[in-house]
Amino acid sequence: MADALPETFPAQRQDPPGLTAAMDPVPDHGEDTYVGHGRLEGHVALITGGDSGIGRAVALAYAREGADIAFTHLPEEQPDADETARLVREAGRRVLPLAVDLRDPEACRSVVERTVEELARLDVLVNNAGYQMARGGGIAELDDEHLDRTLKTNLYALFWTVRAAVPHLRASRGCVINNTSIQAYEPSTSLVDYAATKAAINNATVNLAAELGPDGIRVNAVAPGPIWTPLQPATQPAEKLEQFGSDTPLGRAGQPAEVAPAFVFLASPRDASYVSGTVLGVTGGKPVF
Known part of the structure; x- marks a missing residue:
């Protein structure tokens, strides 16, 4: 598969949160x-942000491995959510798409409860x-609204959702997998x-593993490197995408698949x-330690 993947991408731009069909090339989800x-x-x-990118690839893989899938998406991501749901059904599994903004503790509790009720x-x-938005300037351009959106989407929602899920994961002796990033190890100033x-x-993953291990709940994380998803053209300068992923030892960006x-x-x-x-790195060769 890697031989057929592009080493560069055309300059392109979308409005957040971005949609798969408008991307050139369209990502490979497997x-x-x-x-x-x-x-x-x-x-x-239950996969948060399962409509596109890594989330869609995980939903597809899990369905083909025999799992039923619930996934969340923003209302404006409905076209992508419809395609993910189609792929899961095509694999012969049940699917529960949940249109919700996770920047609310009640929304996070609700998606867990609906998953258990219906599946x-x-x-x-x-x-x-996850949410990101690259900035051209320094810390002075990091306004409170932007900071609040990033922290609530990426971090608060994780804690709220885990909190709601633990009783059910304890019953099934299940697991939590968090999506972190190479940015935790090689942070870009534009994405502080x-x-x-x-x-x-990363820290929460290790901490929760220690807390929940006695209950039989495993907690791990995956740290992707530069991966070609709708988040990129929706949050990065168009010209930057022409070299997206070229700084990795493998010399290219990865695909969700x-x-x-x-x-x-x-x-x-x-x-x-x-x-x-x-924390398992999938970074094209960038170190995760």
Whole structure:
């Protein structure tokens, strides 16, 4: 698959949050390549931000591994959510799309409860929803509204959703997988708030693994590098995308389909039964330590 992936991208721009169909090229979520092996048969997964990008690739992979899927998305992301739901149904699994803004503790509690009510259980919680917006200037341009959106989407929602999910994960001896970032290790000055939330997620992952381990709940994270998702053309300067990912040792950006297997491994009670408190890097060779 890697031989066919582009090393550069055309300059392009979208309004946030961005949509998949408008991207050039359209990302690869594993639609034609991912083959399941029953690793999550009978499981139920809740994926925040599951409509596009890494979230869609994870939803597709989990469905093909045998899991039923609930996922959240913003109302303005409905076209992408419809496509993710179609892919899950095509895999023969049940799907529950939830249009919601997670910057509200009651919304986070509600999506967990609706998942359990409609799909009967919860085995895997993937905290994938995230927000970033690159700034051209310094800290003076980081206004309170922007900071509040980043912190609530990336960090507060994670705590609120985990808090609601723990009783159900305790019953299923399930797991939590958080989506962090290479930005936690190599922060860009234009993404200071985003990078700070990802470093905090790394810390929270280790801390929650220690707290919840006695309950049989594993907690891990995946740290992607530069991955071609709608977040990029919606939040980065158009000209910057022409070299997106070229600074990695592999010399290119990754595709969502290349990240999803890490989430499958960490979710599998067979393959990752003794893995907790770790951050797994999928970064094109950038160090994660």
